[in-house]
Amino acid sequence: MKGILRQAFDVIFVWEMRDAEETQQWVKTGLVWNKLITTFHTNSAVDTILRLKEEWVTNNAISNGVKEITAQRLVQKVCSHCSIDDPEHEKNIKRFSKIFNRSRLYFLSEMESMLAHLTLSEISDIDTLELHIHDNLVFLSHDDIKDMIELLEENSSKYQKLKTKEERAEFLLRLYDNFPSVELRKWIQAEIDNACIKVANPEWCKHCNKWYTRERTMIVEGLTIDKPIKRFIQDPESKLVDLEKFLLNKGFLNMKMYGYILIMQGITTLEKVNEVIDD
Secondary structure (H helix, E strand, O other): OHHHHHOOOOEEEEOOOOOHHHHHHHHHHHOOOOEEEEOOOOOOHHHHHHHHHHOOOOHHHHHHHOOEEEEEEEEEOOOOOOOEEOOOHHHHHHHHHHHHOHHHHHHHHHHHHHHHOOOHHHHHOHHHHHHHHHHHOOOOOHHHHHHHHHHHHHOHHHHHHOOOHHHHHHHHHHHOOOOOOHHHHHHHHHHHHOOOOEEOOOOOOOOOOOOOOOOEEEEEEEEEOOHHHHHHHHOOOOOHHHHHHHHHHOOOOOHHHHHHHHHHOOOOOHHHHHHHOOO
8 A cells, every 4th residue: 555655646446445454544545645446345325434434434534535435236227129108107206206305395394493493683684594504404505505595685675575584484485495406306306297117018028038128227326525414424423324314305316216217217117126226
């Protein structure tokens, strides 16, 4: 390792981190090196953080040394020649919509809870309101909060005409109905609106011989360690289950959810996604 570092390469690629000593050394190297890419055997991007802790890597080294985590699974594609429309299309679309809508419902409940504890003067002042959003809605990114404040400033003339705390709180909940991750929500909603769910054809097909196809595609899960996630990792009381909930409320797409996107695009099926990804 010392010999490699003396060469001052732009990028270092480590095939695999196998034991605790090696993992600790390479994560510490990530604190001072521009790009260090390696592989690690875990079930998901979130599980990688737990695995690093099990290898005795400190919370500070994880939050500052790890920049990106990407997990993947290979899933079998459905045959494009013989696949048929899903007879339970509407049922599955409602199921997927409910799953993708959870983070929005959580955001609205947290927003409502925050507003209930603020006074009329705190809600009325936009700068004070921004500080409370930073402190209470910690799962929002800096860009999300910036967009929220800009949207409120655009509608400030209507907002300032409201007299009571209840009227202002109701106005804010209506105004922020699409947050967080507005662009992500628009993309997901477009996929739901244009969904074309397919299932395998039970009849014999000369192209796939009833084996879907021989082709595979990736189901991916990407995690960027930004400031809110760093604070969460550095908290000694934080747990993996809490981190998963925190990320989902932040607009994070796990592998299962990305698999549902591929299903709605007609690339694979629910059966094949469930084979490679546990609930």
